[in-house]
Amino acid sequence: MLKATEKIWRNGEFIAWDDAKIHVLSHVVSYGSSVFEGIRCYETASGPAIFRLPEHVRRLVDSAKIYRMDTFQFTQAELETAILELVAVNNLRSCYIRPIALRGYGAMGVNGMKNPVDVYLACWEWGKYLGEEAMAEGVDVCVSSWSRIAPNTLPALSKAGANYMNSQLINMEAVANGYAEGIALDKSGYVSEGAGENIFVVRDGKIVTPPLGTSVLPGITRDAVLTLAKDLGIEIVEQTIPRELLYIADEVFFSGTAAEISPIRSIDRITIGRGRRGPITEVLQKEFFGIVNGTIADRHGWLSMVPVHAA
Ligand SMILES: Cc1ncc(COP(=O)(O)O)c(C=O)c1O
Structure with missing residues (x-):
């Protein structure tokens, strides 16, 4: 079960974990129109360290571009800074980070280019995926x-x-x-x-x-x-x-x-x-x-x- 943290970043601002909700008629729900990342932050003696942050953000931006998410409104640098801040505000020493960009609520139909692209950044504590052993x-x-x-x-x-x-x-x-x-x-x-x-x-x-x-x-x-x-x-x-x-x-x-x-x-x-x-x-x-x-x-x-x- 996911262990909630305090904050999730949505379109440039931090909101409470429980408020990070979308409408059931958001484009992504019917048509699968999202791109996302999975990033790990490790505990080190000098503090939490995010593994290959620029490469992950770049892949997110690339993923969005392939799907013509031209309304992707945040730059690589802004997203990197926001992700560092996200881990800091949630006071985590190590975690898994999940950036998501999705086509949101508005028009209904396959195309989706008129729908807003909403960007979320979330993180939570997570152990070994396939188990320690x-x-x-x-x-x-x-x-x-x-x-x-x-x-x-x-x-x-x-x-x-x-x-x-x-x-x-x-x-x-x-x-x-x-x-x-x-x-x-x-x-x-x-x-x-x-x-x-x-x-x-x-x-x-x-x-x-x-x-x-x-x-x-x-x-x-x-x-x-x-x-x-x-x-x-x-x-x-x-x-x-x-x-x-x-x-x-x-x-x-x-x-x-x-x-x-x-x-x-x-x-x-x-x-x-x-x-x-x-x-x-x-x-x-x-x-x-x-x-x-x-x-x-x-x-x-x-x-x-x-x-x-x-x-
Ligand atoms: C289908 C698939 N292949 C490969 C990988 C490994 O990619 P990465 O090392 O960037 O996490 C992932 C995980 O994101 C994946 O979902």
């Missing part, structure tokens, strides 16, 4: 019977609410069948991504991940993994992945803001590698968590420190 032991997943959204239908580079109807089908089927998550194939049958995570496959010391264009979200943690692997001298390439490579991999792991870096120990009940977190996943986790927790130098400038709020 999963970070070391790995999770059991399946290949979904549902394909990922196809190119030129719902654009995968936009993090739109509507894309998550596809993600829900993938995740609900997986969970109903006793798995932690589902992996979707793209329209050509190549590995795409999890319902809410990018995926990486390790074989013979080399990492591969599906390229943009295989219906993947351009994950910000995915980009961090690509960067960290290069830093550590591990070969990493973006390449289409046939389904069966999953089964014969030495290691497979997910990346995402929610999932962070999560090992996969079995796929479709086939054991991956030794059936637990592998050494490359572990070394990437160590580096990632070291940086976000502030114990390893933030050499790429990925952390935005939240100003301590003068109450």
